[in-house]
Amino acid sequence: MSLVECFTFEVEKPIKSMSDLQNLEALVTQVRRDILRQVHKVNSGHPGGSLGCAEFFVALYQELMDRNDDFSMDGKNEDLFFLSNGHISPVFYSVLARSGFFPVEELNTFRLLNSRLQGHPTTHEGLPGIRMASGSLGQGISVSIGAAHTKKLNNDSHLVYTLCGDGELQEGQNWEAIMYAAGNKIDNLIVTIDLNGQQIDGSTDAVLPMGNIKAKFEAFGWDVLEIEKGNDLTSVISGMKNAKSRTGQGKPICVLLHTIMGNGVGFMMYTHAWHGKAPNDEQLEIGLSQNPVTLGDY
Amino acid sequence: MKKYTNTGNKDTRSGFGAGLTQLGKTNANVVALCADLTGSLKMDEFKENHPERFFQTGIAEANMIGMAAGMTIGGKVPFTGTFANFSTGRVYDQIRQSVAYSDKNVKICASHAGVTLGEDGATHQILEDIGLMKMLPGMTVINTCDYNQTKAATIAIAEHKGPVYLRFGRPKVANFTPEDQNFQIGKAVHLQVGRDVTIVATGHLVWEALTAAETLNEQGISVDVINIHTIKPLDNKAILDSVGKTGCVVTAEEHNYLGGLGESVSRVLAQNAPTPQEFVATNDTFGESGTPAQLMEKYELNAEAIVKAALKVIARK
Numbered sequence: 001m002s003l004v005e006c007f008t009f010e011v012e013k014p015i016k017s018m019s020d021l022q023n024l025e026a027l028v029t030q031v032r033r034d035i036l037r038q039v040h041k042v043n044s045g046h047p048g049g050s051l052g053c054a055e056f057f058v059a060l061y062q063e064l065m066d067r068n069d070d071f072s073m074d075g076k077n078e079d080l081f082f083l084s085n086g087h088i089s090p091v092f093y094s095v096l097a098r099s100g101f102f103p104v105e106e107l108n109t110f111r112l113l114n115s116r117l118q119g120h121p122t123t124h125e126g127l128p129g130i131r132m133a134s135g136s137l138g139q140g141i142s143v144s145i146g147a148a149h150t151k152k153l154n155n156d157s158h159l160v161y162t163l164c165g166d167g168e169l170q171e172g173q174n175w176e177a178i179m180y181a182a183g184n185k186i187d188n189l190i191v192t193i194d195l196n197g198q199q200i201d202g203s204t205d206a207v208l209p210m211g212n213i214k215a216k217f218e219a220f221g222w223d224v225l226e227i228e229k230g231n232d233l234t235s236v237i238s239g240m241k242n243a244k245s246r247t248g249q250g251k252p253i254c255v256l257l258h259t260i261m262g263n264g265v266g267f268m269m270y271t272h273a274w275h276g277k278a279p280n281d282e283q284l285e286i287g288l289s290q291n292p293v294t295l296g297d298y
Numbered sequence: 299m300k301k302y303t304n305t306g307n308k309d310t311r312s313g314f315g316a317g318l319t320q321l322g323k324t325n326a327n328v329v330a331l332c333a334d335l336t337g338s339l340k341m342d343e344f345k346e347n348h349p350e351r352f353f354q355t356g357i358a359e360a361n362m363i364g365m366a367a368g369m370t371i372g373g374k375v376p377f378t379g380t381f382a383n384f385s386t387g388r389v390y391d392q393i394r395q396s397v398a399y400s401d402k403n404v405k406i407c408a409s410h411a412g413v414t415l416g417e418d419g420a421t422h423q424i425l426e427d428i429g430l431m432k433m434l435p436g437m438t439v440i441n442t443c444d445y446n447q448t449k450a451a452t453i454a455i456a457e458h459k460g461p462v463y464l465r466f467g468r469p470k471v472a473n474f475t476p477e478d479q480n481f482q483i484g485k486a487v488h489l490q491v492g493r494d495v496t497i498v499a500t501g502h503l504v505w506e507a508l509t510a511a512e513t514l515n516e517q518g519i520s521v522d523v524i525n526i527h528t529i530k531p532l533d534n535k536a537i538l539d540s541v542g543k544t545g546c547v548v549t550a551e552e553h554n555y556l557g558g559l560g561e562s563v564s565r566v567l568a569q570n571a572p573t574p575q576e577f578v579a580t581n582d583t584f585g586e587s588g589t590p591a592q593l594m595e596k597y598e599l600n601a602e603a604i605v606k607a608a609l610k611v612i613a614r615k
Contacts, residue, residue: 074372082368123400131371133400136391142361143396146368146376149353153329154372173392176358180365183356 024062024233026294027098028054032264033297034094036287038110039278045111045119048274049165050091052196052231052259056163057095059236064244066158071101071128079158080147082132084140085165085194086120087276092129093117097298101129104298138171140164141191145181148189159247162191167199170208175220181252182221190243190253195230196261198272214256223251230259264291299515300490302508308445308473310466310502311409315340316445317452318377318407322348325375325456331366332379333359338468339379339409363389366404367396375456376404382411382465383424386431397461398434405455406431410468411441412552413580413597414502414590423585429557431463432530438483439530441465441551441559443504445473447527450481458483465501467552469590472505475525484528486536492520495608496540496547500526500559503550503578503599510604519612529559534566541567546574546611550604552594555579574614576607 031054039045061067065079083092090110097104102116109115116127120135132143144162151158168174181189193213201207210216217224223246227239236257243255261275262268265287268279279287321328322344330344331353345352355362359380366376378385385408386393397404408427415423432439438460442448448466455462475487489504490511499507504525511521522540526533541547547567549560560577567573580597594600 076372080371132367132402133395136395139360139364139392139396142364142392143368145361146365147371148368149329149365150369150372150374153350153374156372173360173364176356176361177364180355180358180361184353 021234024058027062028058028233029264029291030293030295031058031091031094031098032291033288033293034107035090036265036279036284036291037297038090038093038107040284041108042111043278045090045278046087046276047090047278048198048261048268048272049085049088049194049196051265051268052261052263053088053091053163053194054264055231055233055236056192056194056257056259057091059233059240060161061095061099063237064240065161073123073131075131076154077156077158079161080131081161082140082144082147083121083134083163085137085163085168086134089117089119089121092121096129098295102127107298137165137168138173141174141177141181144189144191145177145186148186151188157188159244160189162189164191164193165199166193166195166197166210166213167204167207169193169210169213178217178220178222185250186252187248187250190247190255192255192257194259195256196259198261198275200272200275202272217254221251222254223249224254224256226256226258228258230257231263266290299512302474302489304472304474306473307470309468309470310442310445310448311338311468312340313442313445313448314407314409314452314464314466315343317449319343319347320449320453321456322351327373327375328377328456329353329369329374330377330379331355331362333357333362333384335380338381339407341379359384359389360392363392363404363406364396367400367402370402370404377407378404379407379409381415381422382408382427383422386427386463387424390430394434398437401436402461403459405462405464407452407464409466411465412467412502413585413593413599414467414469414552416468416590416593417587419587420584425552425554425580425585426557427465428529428551428553428559432557432562436460437530438462438528439465440483440528441501442527443501443525444471444475446477446479447475447481450479451527454481454483467502471502474505474508484531484533486533487525487527488536489525490521490523492522493543494520495612496522496524496537496544497550497604497608498524498526498537498547498559498563499550500529502552503604506599506601507550507604509601510608513601513605514608519608521608526559529562532562532566534570537563537566538570541571541573545615548576548578548604548607548611550578552599553579554582556582574611576611578603578607
C-alpha cells in the first residue's frame with residue numbers, strides 16, 4: 001500500500017461554504033412558495049406539515065442522500081427515502097422537482113385529474129422519485145425495514161431514510177415495526193419523526209398523549225438523537241450527518257426532528273389549523289410576501 | 299368418464315412448503331417471511347436451507363406485509379406466510395396501499411383457509427378472503443385443490459410479476475392432479491367432459507366435484523367439471539364454452555357465496571350468456587368448531603351438496 005493510499009479515506013463533504021448554504025436557504029424559501037401555490041391552486045392539500053419539513057427535505061435531497069441521476073424503482077447502489085406521512089406531498093413534490101426528478105412546471109398539476117402528482121404520493125402514475133404509495137398512515141417504517149433488508153441481501157451499503165409524522169405514531173403498525181427493527185439490528189435505517197406536536201384534531205397531547213417518544217424508542221432498543229432546531233438548515237444538516245455516522249452499529253437510528261407546523265408563514269405557525277387547509281387568495285399573498293421569490297416560481 | 303386416482307391424502311399447505319423449498323434452490327431472489335406460524339405453513343425446510351433469506355416477523359402481520367412490499371425494492375420476490383384470516387382481513391389496508399396500489403411483487407401465501415381449519419373455530423376460519431382479495435385492482439387470486447397443484451402454483455407465481463394471493467388449506471385431502479403439471483395462471487383445467495351440467499369448482503371442492511360427477515354419471519347425467527384454480531383473472535372462455543354446451547352451472551367453493559368464485563362466474567354469465575346457476579358455498583355465515591369433515595357436511599360443502607345443486611339446476615334449464 002502506498003503512502004497516498006494509506007491516507008486516502010472517505011470523508012463527508014466538508015461543511016457547506018456560506019454561498020452553498022445561502023443557495024440551500026434560497027431553495028427552502030422557494031419550496032415554501034411551491035407548497036403554498038400548489039395547495040392554493042386546488043384549494044386542498046396539507047400545507048402545515050409540508051412547511052415544517054422544508055428544511056428536512058432540502059437537507060435530505062441536497063446534502064444527505066447519495067442518489068443516482070436516473071430514477072429506478074429498484075434503487076440499487078443509492079440511498080432510498082420513504083415518506084410515511086404521505087399527506088405532506090406538496091413539500092415532497094417540490095423538492096423532487098427541484099432536485100431534477102421531473103419538470104418543475106408539473107407542480108402546476110398537483111391534485112388535478114390525470115396528474116402524476118396525486119393528493120398523496122403513489123407509484124401508480126409513474127412519478128419519478130416515488131417508490132411506495134403512502135397516505136394511509138403507519139406503513140412507512142415497515143416498508144423501509146423491508147428495503148433495508150434487501151440492501152443488506154444485495155451487499156449494498158447504502159442507507160434507507162424514512163419520515164413519519166408524530167401523530168402518525170398513534171398507528172399500531174409502527175410499534176410492530178419499531179420492535180422488529182431493533183430486534184433484528186436494522187442498522188442501515190434512519191427514521192425521522194417530524195415532532196411538531198400537532199395533528200388534525202388538535203395538539204398531539206390533546207388528541208392522544210404519546211408520552212415520552214424518545215424514551216419509547218430507546219426502550220425498544222433504538223439509537224435516538226434529537227434535532228432541536230428542525231427549521232434551521234445548518235442544524236438539520238449536521239444533525240442528520242450525525243445520524244448517518246451512527247449507522248452500521250447494530251441499532252436502527254431514530255431522529256426526533258423538532259419542527260414548527262406551518263413554519264415560515266406567520267399565520268400558519270404554532271397551530272394545527274393549517275394541517276389540511278389551503279390558503280385563500282389574500283392569505284396566499286401574505287404567505288408569499290413572507291417568502292419572496294428566490295429560484296423562480298414554476 | 300375420465301378416472302382420477304387419489305395417490306394418497308396430503309395437505310395443500312405441504313404442497314406450498316415443497317414448492318417454496320424448490321424455489322429456494324432455483325431462485326436466489328425468493329425470500330420468505332412468516333408471522334410465527336413457520337411449522338403450520340410448512341416453511342421450516344426453506345428456513346433451514348436459507349436462514350439468510352427467511353424472516354421471522356413475530357406475531358405482527360401488518361409489519362410483515364409492509365416489509366414484504368419494501369423488500370421488492372431491489373429485486374427480491376417475497377413470499378409471506380400466515381393463516382388466510384391473518385393474511386387478508388387483518389392486513390387489508392397494508393395489502394391495499396403498500397402491495398396492490400404500489401404494484402409490488404409480493405406473494406401472499408395463505409394457509410388454513412375456510413371451515414376446514416376445523417376445531418379452532420370461526421375466529422380463525424375465513425370465508426371472505428377470496429372476495430376481499432379479488433376486489434383489489436391488479437391482484438391475482440389463486441385457490442389450489444391439492445398438494446401437487448399447490449406445489450406447482452407456488453413455483454409458478456414466483457415467475458409472475460405482480461401481487462398474488464395464493465390460498466390453500468390445512469387438512470389432508472385427495473392428491474390427484476399430476477405431479478409434473480404445468481401450472482398456468484388464469485387457465486382453467488378441464489377435468490371431465492360432459493353435456494348436461496357444468497360444475498365449476500375451486501380448492502378443496504374440486505375433488506368433491508369429481509366425486510359428485512361420478513354419482514351423477516351413475517344416474518345417467520353427463521357432467522362437465524372445471525377446476526378453476528385462478529379466480530382472478532378468471533378463465534371466462536372455459537366457463538362460457540362449457541355452459542354453451544350444458545346450459546346450466548353449479549359453482550362450488552369453500553367460501554361465502556357473497557364475493558366468491560360463484561359471483562365471479564355469475565358476472566361472466568350475466569354479461570355473455572345468462573344461465574341458471576346454483577351455488578355450493580357458505581350462506582353468509584361464520585363457521586364454527588368441528589372436524590373438517592363434520593363442517594363440510596354441516597355447511598353443505600361436499601359431493602352430496604354438489605349432486606343436489608346439480609339436479610336442481612338441471613331442472614331449471
